[in-house]
Amino acid sequence: MFxxxxxxxxxxxxxxxxxxxxxxxxxxxxxxxxxDIWIKRRPLPTTTSVEYTIPTxxxxxxxxxxxxxxxxxxxxxxxxxxxxxxRNQSAVVWNMVIGEYAKSGRLSRALRGFTEMxxxxxxxxxxxxxxxxxxxxMSDSAKSAQMAEYLxxxxxxxxxxxxxxxxxxxxxxxxxxxxxxxxxxxxNDLPGEGPHAPILETYTIVLTSFRREIQRQxxxxxxxxxxxxxxxxxxxxxxxxxxxxxxxxxxxxxSMLELWKTFIEDAQHRLQSQKTxxxxxxxxLYIDAHLMKVILKTCHAVYGENRALGRQGLKIAEEVYGFDxxxxxxxxxxxxxDDPVVPLAACFLQGGSSxxxxxxxSVVDSNVIDLVLGLCSRDTQYTKAIRFWRSLETHFxxxxxxxxxxxxxxxxxxxxRANIPRSDDSVKTA
Numbered sequence: 001m002f003x004x005x006x007x008x009x010x011x012x013x014x015x016x017x018x019x020x021x022x023x024x025x026x027x028x029x030x031x032x033x034x035x036d037i038w039i040k041r042r043p044l045p046t047t048t049s050v051e052y053t054i055p056t057x058x059x060x061x062x063x064x065x066x067x068x069x070x071x072x073x074x075x076x077x078x079x080x081x082x083x084x085x086x087r088n089q090s091a092v093v094w095n096m097v098i099g100e101y102a103k104s105g106r107l108s109r110a111l112r113g114f115t116e117m118x119x120x121x122x123x124x125x126x127x128x129x130x131x132x133x134x135x136x137x138m139s140d141s142a143k144s145a146q147m148a149e150y151l152x153x154x155x156x157x158x159x160x161x162x163x164x165x166x167x168x169x170x171x172x173x174x175x176x177x178x179x180x181x182x183x184x185x186x187x188n189d190l191p192g193e194g195p196h197a198p199i200l201e202t203y204t205i206v207l208t209s210f211r212r213e214i215q216r217q218x219x220x221x222x223x224x225x226x227x228x229x230x231x232x233x234x235x236x237x238x239x240x241x242x243x244x245x246x247x248x249x250x251x252x253x254x255s256m257l258e259l260w261k262t263f264i265e266d267a268q269h270r271l272q273s274q275k276t277x278x279x280x281x282x283x284x285l286y287i288d289a290h291l292m293k294v295i296l297k298t299c300h301a302v303y304g305e306n307r308a309l310g311r312q313g314l315k316i317a318e319e320v321y322g323f324d325x326x327x328x329x330x331x332x333x334x335x336x337x338d339d340p341v342v343p344l345a346a347c348f349l350q351g352g353s354s355x356x357x358x359x360x361x362s363v364v365d366s367n368v369i370d371l372v373l374g375l376c377s378r379d380t381q382y383t384k385a386i387r388f389w390r391s392l393e394t395h396f397x398x399x400x401x402x403x404x405x406x407x408x409x410x411x412x413x414x415x416x417r418a419n420i421p422r423s424d425d426s427v428k429t430a
Contacts, residue, residue, distance in 0.1 A: 041112035044097075045075040046082045054083055058090035065093060069100050082116075091122040099131040105138030107147070126163045129155050133169035137176045145182075148173040164196050164283075171205045180213050192266070193282045203263045204291050210256040211298045214249060218301055221245045246305070253302055253309050260295060260316070264344065271348060286348035287320055289365040296371035303378060311379060317372045317388060320345045321364065324390035346395040364396050366403050373410060382418035386411070 052068070055061040061084055068077035078097055081089065094117035101110040110132055117124065129151060136148035152170045155162045167190070174182045187206055190198055224241050267285035274284050296313050303310025317323075322343035342350075345363040369392070376385035389411050392400045415422045 041115060042108045044082055044109065044112055044116060045079045048076045048079045048083075049073065050076070052076070052080055054080065056085075056088050058088055058093060061088055062090070062093050062096060065096055069096075074100055078113075086120045089120060089122070091117070091125060091128070094120075094122055095125065095127050095131060098128060098135070102131045102135035102138060105135060105140065107135045107139035107141055107144060110135035111147075124158050124160070126155075126160055126166055129160070129162075129166050130169045133166065133173060137169065137172040145173055145177050145179070162196075164199055164202065167196070168199075168201050168205060171202065171209075175205055175209045175212070178209075178212065178216070180209050183209050195281050195283075197282050198266070198285075199283050200285055200288065200291065203259075203266075203285070204294065207256065207259060207263075207291065207294050210252065210259065211294055211301070214252050214256070214298055215301055217245055217249050217252065218305065221249070221305065249302065249305065250309065253298070253306075253312075256295075256298065257312060264319075267348065286361065287345045287363055289362045289368050292317075292320065292364075292368050293371065296368065296375070299375060300371060300378075303375070307379070310375065313372070313375045314379065314381065314384060317375070318384075319343075321372075321388060322346075322391035322395060323384055323387035324394065325387070326390075343391065343395055349396075362399060364392060364399050366406060369403060369407060373407070373414075376414070382414045383420070385414045386418060386420065389414075 052064070055064050061081065065077045065081060068074075068080060077100070081093055081097060094113060098110045098113045098117070101107075101113060114124065114128065114132060117128070132151050133148050136144040136151070141147070148170055152162065152166065155166060167186070171183055171186065174180075174186070183206055187198070187202070190196060190202070221242065224238055224245065227238060263285070267287070270282060270285050273282070295316055299310050299313025299316075303313075320343060322341065325341075349363055372388055373385050376382065376388065389407075412422070
């Protein structure tokens with residue numbers, strides 16, 4: 001369970017989710033008067049800049065659209081579709097049209113594509129609404145969030161059951177609008193099991209939203225401090241504001257850590273259920289490098305303001321990747337097979353590869369290594385940096401091998417700073 005906090009000066013107690021709760025569908029729905037969120041649908045282009053051969057087959061049309069759009073001529077690609085006879089079009093092609101407009105946030109054109117699609121008798125799919133919601137997320141329109149809520153609430157009206165991908169696209173809208181409260185209200189409404197349970201992308205979106213809010217507050221804090229310096233002495237109001245922002249940062253970071261713990265608990269629950277084949281329709285969770293970068297970058301961001309908070313990144317790195325405990329002891333360095341403690345990331349990597357449920361994914365990359373070593377360096381924890389590196393060599397050697405040459409000089413420097421002879425497997429703790 002987790003309790004959410006602190007948006008600006010307010011503390012909101014939001015609903016909580018229990019891991020492993022009964023499977024169910026996304027229950028929250030939204031309805032609104034479309035007149036309140038009317039957005040002008042710009043007409044789609046119907047003429048091309050040069051002459052093209054018009055395809056006479058839906059497959060060839062899709063291929064032609066991709067080729068022309070890839071060449072940077074989206075208007076031409078859409079005009080080709082508009083010139084093609086309806087019998088040679090398909091829902092797939094129209095999803096492509098909407099998807100291309102979504103990439104650049106051209107919401108009015110995406111909505112018009114949706115209208116043209118239905119006018120020609122093609123039924124929208126889950127992919128259609130995912131693309132429309134992404135268009136809302138990328139749009140600068142003041143009404144895009146309302147439009148996204150309306151579109152999400154209308155999915156069932158088209159005889160479609162919303163998918164977790166539709167839900168993630170809706171969360172992305174709130175993420176771009178910096179509405180963390182809305183994100184958490186929707187996120188907490190998800191079931192713990194079943195096809196609508198959060199997936200890795202869901203957790204990544206929510207944790208990234210926390211990181212952005214923390215960064216926003218850190219920026220605000222620096223601006224208030226700068227105002228006080230320019231006036232030689234901060235006013236009483238500025239001092240109170242600084243204290244309040246610091247409190248909010250601390251609370252927000254604490255909530256982010258609680259969400260991280262919820263993710264780990266959820267992932268472990270699914271991994272265990274996967275082994276016993278208890279959850280057939282719930283997708284597995286695992287730790288990947290991108291998610292770790294979100295957490296570690298946040299720890300770096302808060303470190304300058306609050307070292308105790310920043311150091312949490314080292315605890316998380318140790319939990320996920322392990323810190324070699326044989327360094328500084330009389331015990332001979334263990335091999336992967338002899339190591340009784342397997343890091344979290346290695347558990348998920350082994351679980352996914354053995355079952356075939358999870359495709360190849362990276363649990364560690366150069367950015368993650370740089371962030372962990374950076375935290376060790378900022379906190380003068382040179383021995384921990386060495387232990388982290390040795391654990392990578394033990395448990396993640398396949399993913400580490402291509403990166404070893406890049407980090408060799410830094411690791412050598414850490415050994416020197418820690419006064420540890422590199423060739424010795426039985427050394428004293430620095």
